[in-house]
Every structure is written in structure tokens, then in C-alpha cells.
Amino acid sequence: MERADLEEIAQIATTYNLLIISDEVYSELTYETKHVSIAAIPGMLERTIFLNGFSKAFAMTGWRLGFAAGPRVIIDAMLKIHQYTMLCASSLSQWAALTALQEGFEFVAEMVNEYNQRRKLIVDGLRQIGLPCFKPKGAFYVFPSIQHTGMTSEEFCEQLLLEEKVAVVPGNAFGASGEGYIRCCYAASQAEIEEALERIDRFLRRRQLNRAATL
Ligand SMILES: Cc1ncc(COP(=O)(O)O)c(C=O)c1O
Numbered sequence: 581m582e583r584a585d586l587e588e589i590a591q592i593a594t595t596y597n598l599l600i601i602s603d604e605v606y607s608e609l610t611y612e613t614k615h616v617s618i619a620a621i622p623g624m625l626e627r628t629i630f631l632n633g634f635s636k637a638f639a640m641t642g643w644r645l646g647f648a649a650g651p652r653v654i655i656d657a658m659l660k661i662h663q664y665t666m667l668c669a670s671s672l673s674q675w676a677a678l679t680a681l682q683e684g685f686e687f688v689a690e691m692v693n694e695y696n697q698r699r700k701l702i703v704d705g706l707r708q709i710g711l712p713c714f715k716p717k718g719a720f721y722v723f724p725s726i727q728h729t730g731m732t733s734e735e736f737c738e739q740l741l742l743e744e745k746v747a748v749v750p751g752n753a754f755g756a757s758g759e760g761y762i763r764c765c766y767a768a769s770q771a772e773i774e775e776a777l778e779r780i781d782r783f784l785r786r787r788q789l790n791r792a793a794t795l
Contacts, residue, residue, distance in 0.1 A: 583616045590621040599654070600628045605646070606719040608637035608688050611696050613717060619649075626651055634673075636719070637688050638680040643673040695720055698766040698773055705777040706764070709784060720767045723751065727760040729787065736762060743786075744779035 593600055600618055607615045619628040633646030648658060699715070702722055706713040711724035726736050733750035740746050749765075751758030766773055 581616075582613070583621075586616060586618045586621055590618060590624050593627060594623055598627065600624065601631065602628055603631045605631065605633050605636050607632065609692060609695060609720060610718045611692070611699065611716075615718070629654055634677050634680060638677075638684050639691065640673075640676065640680065643670075643676055645669050645673040645677050695766065698768075698770055701770055702764060702766045702773050702777070705773070706780075709777060709781040711780075711784075720765055722764050722766065723758075723761050724764065725761055729784070733759055733762055740780065740783050744783050746776050746779050746783075 589600070592598070602618050604615070604617055607617065617628075617630065619625050619630050629648060629650035631646065631648050634640040634643060635646075648655065698720070699722075703713050703715050706722065706724045710728070711726060713722050713724040716722055726733065729736060731739070733752045737748055737750045740748065749763040751761030751763060754763070764776075768776070
């Protein structure tokens with residue numbers, strides 16, 4: 581989200597005395613612009629619970645480590661529940677995270693550069709095979725429209741998986757307005773993305789042929 585959007589949300593939060601829970605796990609994976617945390621907007625620090633983790637920036641999904649920062653009274657209340665319902669994050673993960681913070685940022689920059697190339701590859705590729713697609717400014721997902729196919733998101737995803745072994749997420753998983761879209765993740769190699777694009781293209785071509793054949 582851009583600073584201007586966050587400022588509007590901050591205004592509403594202040595007017596109605598709301599707390600903000602801000603999941604910024606993709607903060608490091610931002611393209612073309614610099615990430616802004618809502619906690620950095622004047623007046624927001626004291627009403628924001630900031631969440632982040634190591635899964636995305638440091639590709640440490642399996643290490644199961646995240647963190648929260650916020651007003652002392654909230655963190656104390658979170659701890660009260662957390663420490664008696666969980667044990668703790670494994671020490672192995674905590675040591676790995678410490679090394680990531682101390683020595684990992686140059687690799688993050690390398691990875692963001694690689695993700696940026698994949699982003700271009702997948703957006704251009706999807707547009708070329710006829711799936712209109714917004715170019716994302718963060719994370720590693722694209723959300724092309726499949727509306728012209730006449731299939732629902734779920735039909736599209738299931739058929740694509742069965743016929744071409746390409747896994748994408750039906751847009752309706754993100755709410756009613758996601759219907760007619762699919763979510764594709766580009767946390768895969770460029771070669772795999774190219775292969776997936778070829779398969780989706782084949783899937784679409786076959787559909788057009790099928791449709792022509794039934795006319
Ligand atoms: C917005 C968002 N927050 C948090 C997570 C979870 O990350 P973790 O693997 O650290 O549980 C994800 C993972 O996909 C995510 O997309």
C-alpha cells in the first residue's frame with residue numbers, strides 16, 4: 581500500500597480510536613517503490629500492532645518464526661496467552677533468524693532482484709497468452725482475470741490442475757470480488773514459470789478448440 585492510502589486509514593483509526601493490526605510480512609519484497617509501515621505515520625505507533633516474520637524476506641517458511649511489536653499493554657496481554665498455550669519458537673530457528681538479520685540483507689537484495697525478473701516474466705507472459713494482469717508492486721503473486729473464459733475460478737483451477745498439473749489458487753478464496761480471477765505465485769524458478777505459462781497457454785488453446793468443436 582502507498583503512503584497516501586495508509587494516511588487515510590490512519591485518519592480513520594484516529595477518528596474512531598481504532599487499533600491497527602498490520603501484517604507486513606512482505607515489507608522487503610517491494611518493487612519500484614519503498615515500503616512504508618503504517619506504524620511510521622505520525623500518531624500510529626501507539627495504536628499499531630506490527631507483525632512480521634522471516635518466511636518471505638529470508639525464504640525461511642519452514643522455520644516457523646515471526647514476531648509482533650506494539651504497545652506494551654497489548655504485547656503483555658498477547659504474551660500472557662502465548663506463553664501458556666505455546667512453548668516457544670525453536671532455538672534453531674531463532675539462531676538462524678539472528679544470522680539472517682546480521683548477514684542476510686545482501687541476499688535479500690539479490691532475491692528481490694530475481695523476483696523482479698520473475699514478476700516481469702509472468703506478467704508479460706500472462707498478458708501474451710490473453711490473461712489480463714495487473715502488475716503487482718509487492719510480494720510474489722499476480723492475479724490475472726479469467727473472466728473471458730466463461731469458467732468460474734474454481735472450475736478453471738481444478739481443470740488446469742487435472743489437465744496440465746499447474747496449481748493456482750481460485751480468486752474466490754480471497755472473497756466474492758476475487759471470482760473471475762486466479763492467483764499465481766512466482767516464488768518458482770524462471771524456467772518453471774516459463775513451463776507453467778506454456779501449459780496454461782495449451783490449456784486455453786485447447787478450450788477454444790473444444791468450444792469451436794461444440795458449436
Ligand atoms: C500476508 C501473509 N502473512 C503471513 C504469512 C505467513 O507467513 P509464515 O510462513 O511466517 O506463517 C503469509 C504467507 O503466505 C502471508 O501471505
